[in-house]
Amino acid sequence: MAKILPFKAVRPTRDKVSLLAARSYDSYTPAQVESRLRDNPFSFLHIVNPGYKYQKEISGELRYSLVRNRYQEFKEEGIFMQEENQSFYIYKIVNRDGLEFNGIVAAASVADYENDIIKKHEDTLEFREVVFKEYLKTVGFNAEAVLLTYPDNKELEVIIDFVMQSRPEYEFTTTYRDTHYLWNVDDETILKKIQNIFSEMPALYIADGHHRSASSYLLAKDLENDNPNHNGSELYNYFMSYLIPESDLKIYEFNRLVKDLNGLQKDEFLIRLDAYFRIENRGMEYYKPSKKHHFSMYLDGEFYSLYLRKNNYEIKNALDALDTQILFETVLKPILGIEDLRNDQRIEYAHGKKDLAYVKTAVDSGNFAVGFGLLPVTTEELKKIADEGLRMPPKSTYIEPKLRSGVTVYEF
Template structure:
């Protein structure tokens, strides 16, 4: 059964939260990072990019120490405060497309990660885990929650809705036109009931944040081995998570772009595709697939529809039925020669919010030779793959909501 706990969040004062909250660092262009660091002294980017203070790029453990120093300075300057009582935090996002996400920020259990109560659907890279464990051990906090999802639960939804009738502790709109709300829940009876509801759930699923959760688990094991008085109740046994019901999860596809045809001519490539797909030239029509096992392809100024010939493809597991896996097993690996989807520089990915116009433009510009469009994964597919202990290919899902870093911080 799942374990979640309230915690004493470190968080910005109400007047500064909109200035401090930041997207994931990788989502900014260098120009955007520069402007925010130059013009906003309260941005969380100052903490995670501490070298800006010295106009110097700093990496490795020296950077981690400086991150910790900048964080402590924000606390010393009163930009951050820490709640006196352990609390749960109800968090609502209304994005620019009108989608609404209602969830709960809490501490999730590293033991649940180990015992597969928290299920995974993506592989992690060992070198990234090693780097992130060192980072976490030095800085001593989580600033961006792992996104977990749980089965819809009427009582829990009603409890969350009742809290949201009061004025939010935070309410701010970002330059992306997403509006964020947060309510602190420290009433002992309500906290006890919410944690008890999660205690009745057999499984939680990681929607986004596989490296963050795996690294937090590995750190917990490392700190446990170093602590002769380990009890299991230490803060390092948990990691910060944002838990939302499955019905709130929004999953977009990742389209694929490939730089060459692996030495094939256009005609030779199409003939090889014909063995496994029914192909139709759609010309300039923007063809976006609407069914599983249907794909769009943009090649040499034209869109094509590709329908899998199922009599020539064997489906034995949930992973075999995943469109990203089908594309890999039928086209990317055997025809285009792409074995390593994570590290081959000939392939790049574009999430579905960019749409097929992005794919067309990239190919027409000559940056890529061919692009493929997929249907988004649904929640049931994600769960089935996780339940079977299988892992999706990289960049199979682009999942919303995306939380801001620094709104709640979990110290360990």
């Protein structure tokens, strides 16, 4: 059964939160990072990019120790404060598209991750797990929550609605036009009620943050081995998570762009595709698939619809039925020669918020030869993959909400 704990978050003061909160570092362009570091002394980016102070690129162990130093400076300067009581945090996001996400920031159990109560649907890269584990070990905090999802629960919905009747501790809108609200909950009765509800859930599912959760698991094992008095209650046995109901989860597709046709001429490529798909030329019509196992393709100035010939493709499990896997097994690997979806430089990915106009422009520019459009993975598919112990191909899902770093910090 799932175990979550309240914790004493380190968080920015109310007057600084809008200045401090930052998107994931990788989501900024270099120019955006530079402008924020230059113009906003309170940005969390100053913590994760400590070399800016010295106008120097710094990496490895030295960078980790400087991140720790910069974080301590923010605490010493009163930009961060420590919660007095163990708390859960009700966190609401209303994004620029009007979508609303309501969830709970809590500490999730490493033991649940190890025992598959917290279920995974995506493979991780070992070197990334190890690098981030070493980073966490040095800095001693986690500032970006793992996104977990749980089955819709009426009792939790009532509790969250009740808490949100009061004034939020934070209410701020970002330059990205998302509005964030946070309420801290330290009432013992409510805390126990929330914990009991989660304790009755057989499983939670990772929506976003597979590498972060894997790294937290590795860190806990390291620190357990280093601690002769380990008893299981230490803070390193948990990691910060943001838990939202399944109905709040928003999943977008990742479309595929390929730089060449693997030495094939256009007509040869189409003939090879015909073995697996019923193909229709849609001309300049922006064709977007509306059913599973249907795909959009943009090639040489024209759109095509591709409908899977099911008699030529065998579905044995939940992974086989996934459109990203079907495209890999029928097109990307056998025809275009792309076997390593993570590292092959001939393929790139564009999440569905960029739509098919982005795919068309990318191909028309000459940088790519062909683009493929897919339907989003559903929450049910995600759960079924995880339940069967399978793993999706990389870049199968682009999931919202996207949390800001530094709004709550979990120290261990």
